[in-house]
Amino acid sequence: MPELPEVETVRAGLEKYVLNKRISSAHSYHLRAIKPSSISPLKALVGAKIKAVKRRGKFLWFELDRDFVLVAHLGMSGQLIISSNQSADQSHLRARIELQKMGGFRGKKGAGDEIRFIDQRTFGWLSIEEMQDEIPTSVAHIAYDPFEKDFNLKKVITNIISRKSAIKPAILNQEIISGIGNIYADEALWRAKIHPEIICEDLSADEIKKLINSAKAVMKSAIKAGGTSFDEQYKNVNGKSGYFSRSLSVYGRAGQPCSRCATLIRRIAFANRSSHFCPRCQR
Numbered sequence: 124m125p126e127l128p129e130v131e132t133v134r135a136g137l138e139k140y141v142l143n144k145r146i147s148s149a150h151s152y153h154l155r156a157i158k159p160s161s162i163s164p165l166k167a168l169v170g171a172k173i174k175a176v177k178r179r180g181k182f183l184w185f186e187l188d189r190d191f192v193l194v195a196h197l198g199m200s201g202q203l204i205i206s207s208n209q210s211a212d213q214s215h216l217r218a219r220i221e222l223q224k225m226g227g228f229r230g231k232k233g234a235g236d237e238i239r240f241i242d243q244r245t246f247g248w249l250s251i252e253e254m255q256d257e258i259p260t261s262v263a264h265i266a267y268d269p270f271e272k273d274f275n276l277k278k279v280i281t282n283i284i285s286r287k288s289a290i291k292p293a294i295l296n297q298e299i300i301s302g303i304g305n306i307y308a309d310e311a312l313w314r315a316k317i318h319p320e321i322i323c324e325d326l327s328a329d330e331i332k333k334l335i336n337s338a339k340a341v342m343k344s345a346i347k348a349g350g351t352s353f354d355e356q357y358k359n360v361n362g363k364s365g366y367f368s369r370s371l372s373v374y375g376r377a378g379q380p381c382s383r384c385a386t387l388i389r390r391i392a393f394a395n396r397s398s399h400f401c402p403r404c405q406r
Contacts, residue, residue, distance in 0.1 A: 125197045127302030128345035136360035138176045144222040156217035158250035180301025194250045194259045201247025205360045215243045268302035269339040291319035309374040311338035318405040319398040373399040
């Protein structure tokens with residue numbers, strides 16, 4: 124599933140192409156492409172100008188010169204690709220948002236840009252929503268992510284340290300801290316030398332602080348690398364893969380030596396997902 128670095132890579136890529144452009148047409152091609160709670164069909168976007176592309180955690184949205192916004196969640200395999208309207212349709216195309224022509228696509232005369240929503244597994248969605256305290260309705264319950272200026276580190280530490288759950292599910296909880304998924308949780312826990320099954324209240328405030336700062340650091344590095352791609356399901360807006368997978372220390376490396384101590388990385392089933400860790404570094 125695309126996590127914060129992948130969604131931020133997509134957001135930044137979209138921003139380069141779509142700001143101040145008007146939407147000339149919008150179509151959906153799959154029943155699950157539009158979230159059931161969307162207040163309008165996709166065609167309501169026609170004529171709207173895109174003023175900004177924003178993100179919180181794994182959610183992104185387009186601010187428009189309207190009293191609503193377009194929200195996107197990539198789910199397991201969603202992609203938002205910028206294409207020429209003269210390009211052949213990709214497999215699993217679920218929706219298309221065509222933009223007004225402004226000098227063509229990548230210098231090609233007569234070609235217009237469009238945003239294509241592609242989703243093989245159909246867990247992602249688009250939604251037209253009202254704003255609630257400057258945040259889309261579906262994002263209002265999501266906690267701040269570590270890159271937001273209003274992120275309160277002390278408050279998050281207090282929240283986590285009071286819990287009786289294991290630490291990994293706590294940092295995956297998007298209502299405590301948003302943006303962290305399975306990949307970056309494993310990487311952050313390894314950097315902080317914390318076992319994924321340790322109970323939150325058994326950790327010190329300093330240990331939790333180190334873990335959160337580790338998560339922010341690894342995600343910052345992943346953003347610079349364009350995110351993490353293991354297959355064809357995650358792409359940036361140009362259709363290219365990210366290459367942070369080359370820098371992963373534990374995720375997907377079961378049976379390989381830890382880069383710190385050479386102990387073989389273990390993979391365990393935990394909390395309905397896999398966890399990768401070093402049994403020596405993360406006791």
